[in-house]
Amino acid sequence: MPNPVVDTDSTAASAPDPGPHDEPAPETAGARSWLAVTTIAAGTFTVVGTEMLPVGLLTPISQGLHVSEGTTGLAMTPAAVVAGLAAPLVLVAAGRVDRRIVLAAMMLVLLAANTISALAPNFATLLVARLLVGAAIGGFWAIGASLPVRLVPARSVGRAAAVIFGGVSMASVIAVPIGTMIGEWAGWRVAFAVMAGLAALVLIVLLVLLPPLPAERAVRPRELGALLGRRTVLIGTAGLVLVVAGHFGAYTYIRPILEQVGDLGPGPIGGLLFGYGVAGVLGNFVAGAYIGRAAYGTLAVAAGLLACSMVLLALSGPRTPGTVTAMLVWGLAYGAVPVGLQAWMSRSAPDAPEAASAVFVTGFQVAIALGSLLGGITVDAVATSAVLWFGGALAAATTLLALTAARRERG
Numbered sequence: 001m002p003n004p005v006v007d008t009d010s011t012a013a014s015a016p017d018p019g020p021h022d023e024p025a026p027e028t029a030g031a032r033s034w035l036a037v038t039t040i041a042a043g044t045f046t047v048v049g050t051e052m053l054p055v056g057l058l059t060p061i062s063q064g065l066h067v068s069e070g071t072t073g074l075a076m077t078p079a080a081v082v083a084g085l086a087a088p089l090v091l092v093a094a095g096r097v098d099r100r101i102v103l104a105a106m107m108l109v110l111l112a113a114n115t116i117s118a119l120a121p122n123f124a125t126l127l128v129a130r131l132l133v134g135a136a137i138g139g140f141w142a143i144g145a146s147l148p149v150r151l152v153p154a155r156s157v158g159r160a161a162a163v164i165f166g167g168v169s170m171a172s173v174i175a176v177p178i179g180t181m182i183g184e185w186a187g188w189r190v191a192f193a194v195m196a197g198l199a200a201l202v203l204i205v206l207l208v209l210l211p212p213l214p215a216e217r218a219v220r221p222r223e224l225g226a227l228l229g230r231r232t233v234l235i236g237t238a239g240l241v242l243v244v245a246g247h248f249g250a251y252t253y254i255r256p257i258l259e260q261v262g263d264l265g266p267g268p269i270g271g272l273l274f275g276y277g278v279a280g281v282l283g284n285f286v287a288g289a290y291i292g293r294a295a296y297g298t299l300a301v302a303a304g305l306l307a308c309s310m311v312l313l314a315l316s317g318p319r320t321p322g323t324v325t326a327m328l329v330w331g332l333a334y335g336a337v338p339v340g341l342q343a344w345m346s347r348s349a350p351d352a353p354e355a356a357s358a359v360f361v362t363g364f365q366v367a368i369a370l371g372s373l374l375g376g377i378t379v380d381a382v383a384t385s386a387v388l389w390f391g392g393a394l395a396a397a398t399t400l401l402a403l404t405a406a407r408r409e410r411g
Contacts, residue, residue, distance in 0.1 A: 032209070032211075033151050033152050034152070034160075034163075035209050036151050036209050036210050036211065037148065037151055037152065037160045037163050037164060038163060039202070039205050039206055039209045039210060040103070040144045040147060040164050040167075040206075040210075041163050041164045041166055041167035041170075042167060042202050042205065043103065043106075043107060043140055043144060043167070043202050043206065044140070044141065044144060044164055044165070044167030044168055044171070045167035045168070045170050045171045045174075045175065046107070046110065046167075046171075046195070046198050046199050046202050047106075047110055047133075047136055047137045047140050047141065048137070048167065048168050048171035048175070049171040049174075049175025049179070049195065049198075050110060050113065050114060050133050050136075050137075050175075050195050050199075051079050051080075051083075051133060051134075051137055052171060052175060053175065053179045053191060053192065053195060054075045057179065057180065057183045057188040057191060060183050060184075060187070060188040061075070061126070061188050064187075064188060064189070065120070065122060065123045065126065067123045075123075075126060075127065075130050077369075078127055078130040078131050078133075078134055079130045079131075079133045079134040079137060080134065080365050080368055080369055081134065081365070081369070082130075082131050082133075082134025082135055082137075082138065083134040083135075083137040083138035083141070083361065083365045084138065084361070084362045084364075084365030084366055084369075085134075085138065085362075086134060086135045086136075086137070086138025086139050086142075087138040087139070087141065087142040087357075087358040087359075087360075087361035087362045087365075088142070088224050088355075088358040088359075088362060089138075090102070090106070090135070090138060090139030090142065090143070091139075091142055091143070091354055091355065091358050092220065092224075094139075094143075094215070095215070096214070096215040097215060098212055098213055098214055098215070099143050099147065099213035099214075099215060100206065100207070100210040100211070100212060100213045102139065102143055103140060103143055103144060103206055103210070104203055104206050104207055105139075106135075106136045106139040106140040106143075107136070107140065107199055107202055107203040107206060108203060109132050109135055109136040109139075110132070110133065110136035110140075110199045111196055111199040111200050111203060112132060113129045113130070113132035113133045113136060114129075114133075114192050114193070114195045114196035114199055115192075115193075115196045116128065116129040116132070117129040117130075117189075117192040118189045118190070118192035118193040118196060119189070138361055138362075138365070141357075141361045142354065142357045142358045142360075142361045143354065143357065144164060145161070145164060145165075145342055145357045145360065145361070146353040146354045146356070146357040147164075147213065148160035148161050148164065149346070149353060150213060151211075155292060157292065158287075158288045158289070158290075158291035158292040158339070158343065159285075159288040159289065160288075161288060161291070161339050161342055161343065162284045162285050162287055162288025162289075162291070162339050163284075163285075163288070165284050165338045165339050165342070166281055166284040166285065168338065169277065169280040169281040169283075169284055169335050170281060175195075179191045179194075179195070182194055215354075223352060223355050224355055224358060224359065227349055227352060227355055227356060227359055228359065230348060230349065232344075232347070232348035232405065233345065233348040233349055233356070233359065235401055235404075235405065236341070236344040236345055236348050236405075237345075237359060237363045238401065239299075239303075239341070239344065239397075239398040239401040239402060240341045240344075240345075240360065240363045240364065240367060240398075241363055241366065241367040241370065242367075242394045242395070242397045242398045242401075243303050243306065243337055243341070243367075243394060243395050243397075243398035244337070244341075244363075244364055244367035244368065244371065245367040245368075245370045245371030245374065245394055246306070246307075246310075246371065246390070246391035246392070246393070246394030246395045246398075247306065247334055247337070247371065247391060247395065248367065248368050248371035248372055248375070249371035249372065249374050249375030249378070249387055249390055249391045249394070250310055250375060250387045250388050250390065250391030250392075251334075251391075252371070252372045252375050252376075252387075253375060253379055253384055253387055254273070255269060256384050257313070257384055257385060257387070257388065258272065258323070260384055260385065261313065261314070261316065261318070261323075261384075261385050261388075262313075262316065262318060262319060262320075262323040263318030263319055264319065264323070272323075272324065272327045273327075275324075275327060275328055275331065276327050276328065276330060276331035277331060278331070279327075279328045279329075279330075279331030279332040279335065280331040280332070280334055280335030281335060282332060282335065283302070283331065283332040283333060283334065283335025283336040283337075284335045284336065284338075284339060286332070286335075286336060287302065287335070287336035287339040287340055288339055291339055291340065291343050294406075295340065295343040295344060295347055296340075296344065296402045296403070296405045296406035296409065297402070297403075297406055298336065298339070298340045298343070299336075299337070299340030299341060299343070299344060299398070299402040300399050300402035300403045300406065301336075302333045302334075302336035302337045302340050303333070303337065303340075303395045303396070303398040303399040303402060304333075304395075304396070304399040305329055305332065305333035306330065306333040306334055306337065306391075306392075306395040307391075307392040307393070307395035307396040307399065308329065308392075309326045309327075309329040309330035309333060310326070310330065310388040310389070310391050310392035310395065311388070311389070311392045312325065312326040312329070313326035313327070313330070313388055314385055314388040314389060314392075338364075340402070341360065341364075342357075342360060344402070344405070345357070345359065345360045371391075371394075374390070375387045375390065375391070378390050
């Protein structure tokens with residue numbers, strides 16, 4: 001991935017110095033370190049898979065609980081809203097509690113949420129369960145995303161972050177389709193029961209494989225506000241909101257886009273979305289390989305490719321190779337985006353990695369809601385395909401911000 005205009009500082013330059021009571025990251029990452037990283041990735045897979053599960057089970061849930069599909073779709077909203085609120089609140093509430101214990105507690109909350117969902121007698125109970133899902137997502141992601149610098153040496157932090165965020169991509173590729181199949185074969189309640197079982201397994205593995213991770217220091221509410229007073233954090237958050245809102249503003253409507261612009265049926269669309277997900281996993285690891293040498297540049301390339309893929313899809317005619325190419329590039333690019341964004345936040349606040357992760361997760365969830373809202377307005381006011389231009393413009397804006405940050409750091 002040639003990139004002549006980006007910074008070449010190593011990840012070591014951006015990794016936070018260990019605090020006075022903190023163990024420094026190991027000089028070499030052994031098998032136990034990578035097992036710990038993989039365990040956190042399994043946790044992100046489980047929380048995101050649970051968040052997305054209703055997407056594939058919408059119809060059977062609506063039939064089983066005797067509510068409309070439109071009402072059932074509201075089950076997605078509480079999780080996103082609460083996740084955004086929970087990220088900072090869980091950190092503040094956790095104080096100096098061992099981060100391994102906090103992660104285990106979040107997984108226990110997820111286990112309870114899936115169990116309640118599987119047994120829910122009515123839609124109101126399901127919504128309560130979704131509130132718990134949101135709390136687990138926000139708390140687990142905010143803490144888990146900040147841990148690579150404590151588990152692996154500085155030169156491996158980028159790859160470790162890619163593994164953790166790979167859990168998100170794997171959830172979109174595997175969890176939703178498998179959950180959908182389980183729902184068709186055995187019922188939607190069994191799908192949630194399986195996720196409860198997975199949460200229980202991850203809980204046990206977390207307690208066994210994660211080392212003790214005492215808090216560096218308690219995170220105070222004013223620290224979160226102070227972070228946004230830093231220019232680099234504020235610009236990074238703006239870039240995050242722009243590119244994530246652009247992505248979700250368009251991707252939320254990807255099925256009607258492929259039907260109307262690409263003139264494709266359910267079979268080809270399913271194949272394209274699977275290919276998109278696989279490309280997203282690849283994008284995670286490609287970004288992880290380059291992020292240590294060119295953090296801002298990697299994000300600039302990813303956001304730029306994201307913008308180009310949306311424009312290509314908008315310009316592609318029915319059933320053309322351009323449609324396939326656009327979807328694969330979109331997946332590859334978006335798979336790299338979270339790794340680049342997290343690296344930006346880490347560089348901007350090396351002294352407060354947990355608080356930076358909380359800002360990251362909250363911004364991410366706000367951007368999801370904002371993108372879906374603005375995308376819906378665009379679809380109703382203009383046309384379905386117009387969201388591709390909308391999303392491409394926002395992604396391009398993040399590219400410019402990342403290139404500007406790279407030049408400022410070099411200068």
